[in-house]
Amino acid sequence: LGFSELTLLDALSLMTRGDKSARPEIENAYNVTADIGALARRDKKSGLGSLKHLEATPGIPIRPALAERLRTPEEAVEKAGPDVGIEQKLDGFRTQIHLIKKGGRKEVILFSRNLENTTAMFPEIVASARRISARDAILGGETIGYTPESGTFALFQETVQRKRKYYIEEFSKKIPLSIFVFDILYLNGQSLLERPFRERRAILEKLMSKADKKSALKLTAHKVTRNPAE
Numbered sequence: 037l038g039f040s041e042l043t044l045l046d047a048l049s050l051m052t053r054g055d056k057s058a059r060p061e062i063e064n065a066y067n068v069t070a071d072i073g074a075l076a077r078r079d080k081k082s083g084l085g086s087l088k089h090l091e092a093t094p095g096i097p098i099r100p101a102l103a104e105r106l107r108t109p110e111e112a113v114e115k116a117g118p119d120v121g122i123e124q125k126l127d128g129f130r131t132q133i134h135l136i137k138k139g140g141r142k143e144v145i146l147f148s149r150n151l152e153n154t155t156a157m158f159p160e161i162v163a164s165a166r167r168i169s170a171r172d173a174i175l176g177g178e179t180i181g182y183t184p185e186s187g188t189f190a191l192f193q194e195t196v197q198r199k200r201k202y203y204i205e206e207f208s209k210k211i212p213l214s215i216f217v218f219d220i221l222y223l224n225g226q227s228l229l230e231r232p233f234r235e236r237r238a239i240l241e242k243l244m245s246k247a248d249k250k251s252a253l254k255l256t257a258h259k260v261t262r263n264p265a266e
Contacts, residue, residue: 041066041070041072042063044072044076045059045062045063045066045072046059048062048072048075048076048079049062051079051080052079052083052084053084058084061084061087061088062075062079062084062087064087065087065088065090066099067098067099068090068091068092068098068099068229069090069092069093069096069098070096070097070098070099070151071096074096075087075090078090091227091229092174092221092222092227092229094134094135094136094172094173094174094222095134095136095145097132097134097147097151098132098174098221098229099151100130100132100149100176102149108264109264109265110264112264113262113263113264117262118262119260119261119262120260120261120262121233121234121237121258121259121260122258122259122260122261122266123218123256123257123258123259124256124257126178126180126189126216126256127180127189127191127192127195128178128179128180128181128192128195129148129149129154129178129179129180129195129199130148130149130176130177130178130179131146131147131148131154131158131161131176131177131178131179131215132146132147132148132174132175132176132177133145133146133161133165133173133174133175133176133177133215133217133253134146134147134173134174135165135166135168135170135172135173135174135175136172137171137172142165142166144161144162144165144166146158146161146162154199156201156204157198157199157200157201157204158179158198158208158213158215159204159205159208160208160212160213160252161179161213161214161215161252161253163252164215164247164248164251164252164253165253167247167248167251168243168247168253169243169246170223170224170243171224171225172222172223172224172225173220173222173223173224173243174220174221174222174223175217175219175220175221175240175253176217176218176219176220176221177215177216177217177218177219177253177256178215178216178218178256179195179213179214179215179216180195180213180214180215180216181194181195181198181211181212181213182212182213182214182254183212184214184250190211194211195211195213197211198211198213212252213252214252214253214254215252215253215254216254216255216256217240217244217253217254217255217256218240218256218258219233219236219237219240220236220239220240220243221236223239223243237258240255241255
C-alpha cells in the first residue's frame with residue numbers, strides 16, 4: 037500500500053495536532069527510539085512534550101546517520117573542519133550492536149541499516165560482543181568478510197552471501213565476518229548521543245583496547261587531519 041513507519045509519524049502528528057506540523061518533533065524522537073508503538077503510547081498518554089525526554093535504550097534501535105556525499109576532500113574539510121576525522125570506507129553491512137545485561141547474562145541484538153533484527157545471521161559477532169567489558173552498550177560499525185591472517189577484505193558480493201536465514205553455520209566458516217566499529221552511542225546506562233564525536237571516539241578506543249585480538253570486533257582505523265591531500 038506504500039505505507040512505511042515514516043507515514044505513521046505523520047499519523048501521530050495528525051492525532052496530536054490535527055495536522056502534520058508536529059512531524060519534525062516526532063521524527064527527532066523516532067531517530068533516538070525507533071519504536072513507533074512506544075512513541076504512540078507515550079504521545080497518547082503524556083503528550084507531545086514527553087517525547088523530548090526520550091533517550092537511547094539498549095534493545096531499541098537508533099536510526100543510523102547516513103553519510104552526505106561531497107564532491108571533493110576540500111569541501112569536506114571546509115564543511116567539517118578545520119580538523120576532520122578520516123576513516124576507510126568499507127563495503128559491507130551497516131550494523132548496530134546492542135548489548136544488554138539481563139540478570140547474570142549478556143544479551144546481544146544486532147540491527148541493520150534498515151532497523152531489521154539480524155542477530156541470528158552473524159553468530160561470530162554476537163559471541164564477540166558478549167565479551168565486551170561493559171554492562172550495556174550500543175555500538176555502530178560495518179560488518180564485512182575479513183581474513184585477519186592476511187588482513188584482506190572480502191568483496192561485497194561475497195559478504196552479502198552471509199545475509200541469509202539458512203545454512204548460517206556453513207557460511208560462517210566459509211566467509212568469516214568481522215565488524216569494524218566506528219562509533220559508540222551508549223555505555224553503562226548513559227547515552228552518548230549528545231557528546232561530540234571526538235569524545236565518543238576516545239571512549240570507544242578505551243573500551244576496544246580491552247578486546248581480545250581474536251575478537252570479531254575490530255576498531256576502525258582513524259586519523260585526524262586538516263590536510264585535504266591526506
